[in-house]
Amino acid sequence: MSDFLELIVSAAASGCVYGLVALAYLLITRPTGIINFGVGEWATVAAFGAYVALSRVELPYALSIALVAALMLAVGWLTERLTVRPLVVRGAPPLAPVLALLGMLVVVRELVSLGFGPDPQPVPPAFGFGRLELGPLAGSYQSFFIIAVAAVVFASAWYFFERTLAGKSFEAVALDRRAAALMGINLSRVTALSFAAGAVVAGLAGLLVAPNVSAHYLMGMPLAIQGFTALVIGGASRVEGALLGGLILAVAEQFTVRYAPVPPGLAMGVPLVLLIVFLLVRPAGLLRPREARA
Amino acid sequence: MKTALPRACCRAVLALAAATLAAAPAWAQPIRIGVITDKVGPAKPYAEPVTAGAVFAAKELNAQGGILGRPVELLIEDDQARPDISATAARKLVDAGVTFILSMSLTPSTQQVQTVTLETRTPQLTPSNSGDTLTTQIDNPYFWQTGPLGSTQIATLLAYAANKNFKRVALVGENSDLGQLTNRSFKAGLEKTGVQIVAEEMVPRGSTTADPQMQKVRAAKPEAIFLTGVTTPENVLILRSYRQLGLKMPVLGNFNLSVPQTAVVAKGLLDGVVFVDAFDPAKPQARRFIEAYKKENGVEPYNLNGYGYDGVMLVADAIKRAGGTDKEKVRAAMQATRGYVGVLGAAGSSYGFAEGKRTGFDPNGMVVRVYEGDKQGKVVFSGAQ
């Protein structure tokens, strides 16, 4: 039983990481319709940023997070400016920015690998890995930290989209670009902001997961795929969907490994099969998009 | 008088010609050795330092006059860890006239190159790959492997642990090609000695935690855990879960735990972990290598550099004994290698290819060390007896 409870914490932490990556996708996809597979590489950049700030320069943790967040804001904004805006302005086919971003994925990964070398680097955790027991649940400090940070981020995102005017304008752009523009919403600013915000969220995911897996130049791709899977499961229409999708994916992965009587090699196939079945049975995700209010 | 002058002239001319020929190294045909490495893919963390060791060896050889008076030229190709590109790169090297090909990239790449080296009868050596199947899957008399085999690693670990009498153990690894191969070698070695494997877990690459796998291990209550993973991020996950879940049984790891970067990333997780290594820094050859490498490159070398160095030196030795670059003679000379003491290997061990075998790493050539804190401790056991 204690295994089960400990696994819940571990799966929740992993699920939050996946959810954050899914949120990064969502923040960009909703207003612009562009799917940026490069969110994984953004996570990698942030992980290395954290490595430099925390392991090399040894700044205090809060300051490091702030610096990395600022870095990711710049990276996101720059990515949009360089690879997306020229295409949108020129009326390119909708797939074009996705592909340009895929190219950027390769560029970023190579830059990281050339700049830092192929070896994985350590990123210290916020409060160490000591064991924390909260009632019946137990896990490492880092796991609870991840859950806490993700909760804050998702709560803020939800509040932003549900209760603030700026957030509503994002929704408006998502629903109908032309109408939104006609209502006076600055489309290019929304796009730039969505990329910047997506980069920060993806960066957070990288920074939170790196103490566990280390910062290495190949960490982006698996995160990108897992985040995308989470997005599909939860539904790409609501912020809560991203988190829900991430949690479901992590629980499915980890509980299958722990409890299903499947040999280890094949156990890897189980989440894949689940995903395929899920896609066939309910492709729109679990959470339906909100109906337009009068 | 009349005949003496022309004869003296003849002798002078002959002497001059002889002197010119003796000075030929400056204009001699270089000996080309091909190197296939990975510069951009997942094998890079291993391929890069191995190649650096090879480059250093070539430099050292040339500083001492080359092989048979001819300079050594390394032709380095990048296969991007893609086996089909590896095969193409091998053909390019063969066309460029290399005498030997060194494979430093992934195990499947090395294997794919074998189809080329078999077809073109070009000698090929992998100094670092440790997969046991490389010499068995294709019957290629032109291919040798001097990396520390998975079977050698487990034999060494088992010999070290013989007095502990493990009866029930767990195997934990990840799903890379080499990881799975190592897992299979370890499993075979354990089953041969009648040890029961109560848990066999695999952490997929890209996982964010190894908790579910380690929980299963904990539930199976093994007496020891054999670590067969070769990628550092997954090994860190495994070791972290091990600590988190309060596991206490001994951990015995494969030689990938000997790579120094592991200690940098897995800080605080390695104390007491047992691992096999091919590097005994106290060995005189190793000491000399460390000093010379440090002087040339400014950084201290580690075991991976040693593989590349030994690889080039073994090839050079074979070419010397063959007396030239004729591929058939080099092949015979390479197969005849016996008792070659390189940088790597326990004190008293040597490289050699026993009759008909093409794996050259001494079965007693590995050492066992234990992590003390984050530092790699001294050698505590040597060989596989």
Add this chain to the structure above:
Amino acid sequence: MKTVLSYLAAAVALSAIAFLLGAYQTDVYRKLLLWIALAISYNFLFGISGQIAFSHFSFYGIGAYTIVILITQAGLPLPLAVLATVAVCVALALVVAIPATRLEGFYLALATLAFAQLFIVVLNEGGSITGGTGGLASYRLPEILGVRVAGPWYTVVIVVLMLATLAIVGRLDRSWFGRACRAVRDNPEAAAAMGVNVRRTKIIAYTITSALAGVAGMVYAFVDNTVNPHIFGLENAFLLLFMVIVGGSGRMAGAILGAVLLYVMPFVLSPLIGHHHALVFGIFMVLAVLFQPRGLIGLWDRWQRRRRQPPAPRPQIAKGEAVKREGLA
């Protein structure tokens, strides 16, 4: 408009090259032809039929593994093995197509991505049938009637494969089926309203193109005489996508251009730039998409147009014509 004659001429020309090349160049040439064949069939699936699938390269692998297994383990003679492999590829493609074509856009992408990963897992766990992580090796193309096709003659086989793929896909492209595929891609409801069976069209397109990929894989198996899971991994699936996009999706010439460019580029870059070549490759792709979002084939089109236009048009007409030409490329 290619006639039988021009196909024959192309076959002869491309085959003649095979006899002039050294071993390394032959290897590059063969793989280039195979990538071109793959790009052409993928272009039909992705560009013309509008299905974003990452399973194409997996079918390449299915074809390769199947023929090797049939020859080495089932001991079938070559002609029978070839037929059986084609049948297996078509059957598997159909089995995957039926559920897959229910999905749209990025859902299809994700499902086929999962399928591609699943394929690798199955290969790794296939024990002695698939050779596990090491794959299968130590086999050769069996003899037919005492003759073993090897060397430049095998390259001719690959040339024929590539041209056959080109012919089949080209024919489909220009036929009513191609138009139906395009209609389904652009507006499924309108297509259905016009009487096109959307579902069946997509299934047929997926099955045919995947089967073509499988046949190419069958031929590939004897190029390196090795098959292992690593060759058929995800990176190649992405590379195929890039080839088609960068070249110009929806146009066969674009697919060919993209395949040639992206396959040859690392070979050219590597000696020049050493280990930064992947970075240059990435930058090139970004720039290519930025400046020619509809594919580099657009540059070729522009050059063709410029060649055909009269040298110095009069000012007023020039402005009008320039505006018309500057329109959506």
